[in-house]
Amino acid sequence: MKKLIKNAQLYYQGQLTPADLLVENGKFTQIAEEISTDGVQVIDAKQRLVAPGLIDVHVHFREPGQVHKETIKTGTLASAHGGFTTVGAMPNVIPVPDDTEKFQKQLELNQKNSLINTLQYAPVTKDETSDELVDIEALDELGAFAFSNDGHGIMNAQSMYSAMERIEAIGSHLAAHVEDKDLFNHGVINFGSASQRLGLPGIKQVAETSQLARDLVLAKETGVHYHVCHISTKDGVDLVRMAKDAGINVTCEVTPHHLLLSDKDIVTDDANFKMNPPLRSKKDQMALLDGLADGTIDMIATDHAPHAKEEKNQGFQKSAFGITGIETSFPLMYTRLVRTGLISLEKLVELMAVKPAQLFGLKGVGTIGLNQKADFTIIDLNQDYTINETNFLSKGTNSPFIGQSVFGQIQATYVNGKAVYTNNHEE
Ligand SMILES: NC(=O)N[C@@H](CC(=O)O)C(=O)O
Numbered sequence: 148m149k150k151l152i153k154n155a156q157l158y159y160q161g162q163l164t165p166a167d168l169l170v171e172n173g174k175f176t177q178i179a180e181e182i183s184t185d186g187v188q189v190i191d192a193k194q195r196l197v198a199p200g201l202i203d204v205h206v207h208f209r210e211p212g213q214v215h216k217e218t219i220k221t222g223t224l225a226s227a228h229g230g231f232t233t234v235g236a237m238p239n240v241i242p243v244p245d246d247t248e249k250f251q252k253q254l255e256l257n258q259k260n261s262l263i264n265t266l267q268y269a270p271v272t273k274d275e276t277s278d279e280l281v282d283i284e285a286l287d288e289l290g291a292f293a294f295s296n297d298g299h300g301i302m303n304a305q306s307m308y309s310a311m312e313r314i315e316a317i318g319s320h321l322a323a324h325v326e327d328k329d330l331f332n333h334g335v336i337n338f339g340s341a342s343q344r345l346g347l348p349g350i351k352q353v354a355e356t357s358q359l360a361r362d363l364v365l366a367k368e369t370g371v372h373y374h375v376c377h378i379s380t381k382d383g384v385d386l387v388r389m390a391k392d393a394g395i396n397v398t399c400e401v402t403p404h405h406l407l408l409s410d411k412d413i414v415t416d417d418a419n420f421k422m423n424p425p426l427r428s429k430k431d432q433m434a435l436l437d438g439l440a441d442g443t444i445d446m447i448a449t450d451h452a453p454h455a456k457e458e459k460n461q462g463f464q465k466s467a468f469g470i471t472g473i474e475t476s477f478p479l480m481y482t483r484l485v486r487t488g489l490i491s492l493e494k495l496v497e498l499m500a501v502k503p504a505q506l507f508g509l510k511g512v513g514t515i516g517l518n519q520k521a522d523f524t525i526i527d528l529n530q531d532y533t534i535n536e537t538n539f540l541s542k543g544t545n546s547p548f549i550g551q552s553v554f555g556q557i558q559a560t561y562v563n564g565k566a567v568y569t570n571n572h573e574e
């Protein structure tokens with residue numbers, strides 16, 4: 148089945164350009180200023196942005212184990228609704244896929260239930276909490292996207308060192324949730340004025356930065372591609388900047404919420420603002436924006452971490468860490484970073500598609516190109532709407548951005564040339 152996308156404002160080879168695109172057998176077979184062919188289905192993009200399908204290297208689907216929070220089906224539908232066609236799913240499901248049998252089962256589940264490309268992280272250690280490494284080579288062989296113990300820091304330096312050596316040897320990637328468990332203690336909110344004001348136990352910044360500093364030294368020694376998950380502090384950004392200057396093979400991601408909010412925004416005991424790492428100080432937030440602008444931060448990732456309502460309506464002390472995020476990421480980033488002039492639209496597409504693909508070595512995604520598979524999204528940059536709980540296709544509806552007005556509504560998302568989400572009846 149052929150499809151002709153007419154009147155696109157296309158992101159192509161780093162630039163925005165008016166174009167038509169022909170899709171045949173799931174691939175782009177022609178990209179030109181004007182294409183006319185008969186007997187094809189025509190989709191009028193109406194001068195809207197046509198971007199490569201967005202890529203999020205950090206999401207949590209909760210299947211198996213906690214399907215009341217999210218399933219692979221609802222998570223991937225929510226992703227498509229957010230303009231995403233490729234995601235990296237973290238392995239903190241139950242059971243953790245920490246051997247070849249469980250990993251194979253996880254891949255099969257993903258395959259069976261995903262509407263988009265779901266890439267699967269393998270854990271670094273057994274159960275994500277032990278010091279014992281998984282069979283890194285075997286899980287890589289099965290198709291692990293990368294390795295991460297997300298949700299937990301890797302406390303044992305020897306385990307981290309060996310993991311890095313082995314992951315480097317196979318050319319894979321290590322994505323680190325940097326958190327020193329002892330320094331983190333029982334905190335629920337950033338340590339500082341907000342924790343004091345609300346009388347809640349604080350999470351010290353050094354819980355993040357001390358482990359990050361250790362890891363950067365180990366990464367230098369081993370040469371591994373070391374990726375920092377959800378960086379949240381000024382000191383963290385400074386460390387990554389120094390490490391990059393020193394030639395260490397490090398990349399990092401930041402979430403929309405850490406870029407747009409600080410602990411000042413937490414005015415009541417509302418767990419829509421509870422996530423790990425926590426929202427930091429205004430100074431940290433500004434440093435993240437600087438790090439994004441100067442290239443220290445390589446990409447935006449949502450850390451989409453859905454939970455059930457009852458798990459999020461119990462205040463900071465008792466609610467779960469994590470918020471829904473994949474559906475609001477593009478509109479928020481576009482509205483708050485591009486429309487305000489902080490970054491260009493081209494740069495945003497780089498941060499949300501091009502760079503994640505490039506830095507994680509993903510072939511054939513993250514850009515639009517001839518004979519490449521047709522993974523793309525159509526976005527109306529001039530359509531505004533209000534984020535509210537009923538918009539979400541994810542089972543998780545807890546967001547600190549509810550009530551906010553945003554531009555950049557996703558009109559449709561295509562994977563292999565097939566619509567996996569459309570907000571109207573054009574297809
Ligand atoms: N970010 C969170 O607050 N929670 C994540 C775990 C994680 O990303 O560390 C989760 O799995 O719920």
Ligand SMILES: [Zn+2]
Nearest residue numbers: 297298324376
């Ligand atoms: Zn994490």
Ligand SMILES: [Zn+2]
Nearest residue numbers: 237297298450
């Ligand atoms: Zn996470």
